[in-house]
Amino acid sequence: MEAIWALGLMSGTSFDGIDAGLVKTDGETVAAFGPGAGFDYAPGEMEAARAVHRDWRPYRGAAAGSEAAATLARAEAEVTAAHAGASARLLARAEAAGCAPEIVGFHGQTVAHAPDDPAGGWTWQLGDGAALACALNRTVAWDFRTADVAAGGQGAPLAPFFHFALARTLDRGPVCFLNLGGVGNVSWADPEAAGPEAPGALVGFDTGPANALVDDWMRARTGESCDRDGAAAAAGRVHADRLARNSIADYVARRPPKSLDRNEFAQALEAMEGLSTEDGAATLTALSAICAAGAQAHLPRPAATWILCGGGRLNPTLAAMIAERVEAEVIPAEAAGLDGDLLEAQCFAYLAVRALRGLPLSAPGTTGVPAPTPGGRISRP
Secondary structure, X not given: OOOEEEEEEEEOXXXXXXXXXXXXXXXXXXXXXXXXXXXXXXXXXXXXXXXHHHOXXXXXXXXXXXXXXXXXXXXXXXXXXXXXXXXXXXXXXXXXXXXXXXXXXXXXXXXXXXXXXXXXXXXXXXOOHHHHHHHHOOEEEEOOOHHHHHOOOOOOOOOHHHHHHHHHHHOOOOEEEEEEOOEEEEEEEOOOOOOOOOOXXXXXXEEEEOOHHHHHHHHHHHOOOOOHHHHHHHHOOOOHHHHHHOOOHHHHHOOOOOOOOOOXXXXXXXXXXXXXHHHHHHHHHHHHHHHHHHHHHHOOOOOOEEEEEOHHHHOHHHHHHHHHHOOOEEEEHHHHOOOOOOHHHHHHHHHXXXXXXXXXXXXXXXXXXXXXXXXXXXXXX
């Protein structure tokens, strides 16, 4: 298959907006990057979706005709409409630049992720790919995680296959991509391997909380959505005793595959009670850095470079705490010639083309699935 242009869409667990980016790819190599942008949600735009996101339990399996089912339908429509609007704005730029996409990769909005549920693993992303295909008059790949979970995998992380393709363009040997979103996830990639599904090519897993706990702390204490520039954490003191009382060492020590829901360690906030805003931010930021650095114990061999992606790379306090604990060079994505804001969106553009071709999106080394597994649903207008 020749390389084609694809548009990727991503709305993360921070629930602040949609990232959209274009990639030219054959599903194996990355030929070029096109325009990209972030689109913030307008105030009040996603009220039903936020309600489901805050507490999904009343909505999963809601009875037809119930108030919960009506709210869920509105949430699904809100997510789909917001992604259609963001896509339309970027498509105009793409067409002007001569890189109009043939397919759209639509991740949707995760509201819950429970691959280890004793009653049967599951994962839930809001968004209707078939409706988006009609709205955009383009083929849409979506529902990327379900097939992996159904086959016995964690359903996350899915970025490692894209990171492998990027590692082949960097000429740095084995590298680690550390994505710092609400949850942190790491991809160790050996670009000398035959392909991303080859044994030993990739190791990927969720490291623990990254921005989620600090964001929640700042929102509760100040009304701000995050610790901007890591300023509060930089002004505070790390309380090691609170980390000891709130240890997530069992998760950090557990061998991959492993993945998390954003709220998995929400109880960590309780251990911060009584601290100043600054000291709580510093302690939670240190917790995120400890989780990230703990990933080193599970890598096949050291990586000379760790590449920081996602919003957390813009927090110099978090980045410095990670660099203190990681035995490698730590750089932001931009220092490797990449766009740290758009990598996740670009990832789902890349995965959309793989889904179109029926290529695997995951492998034993990335999600613990028993064998390399294709995924994604394809909806055509």
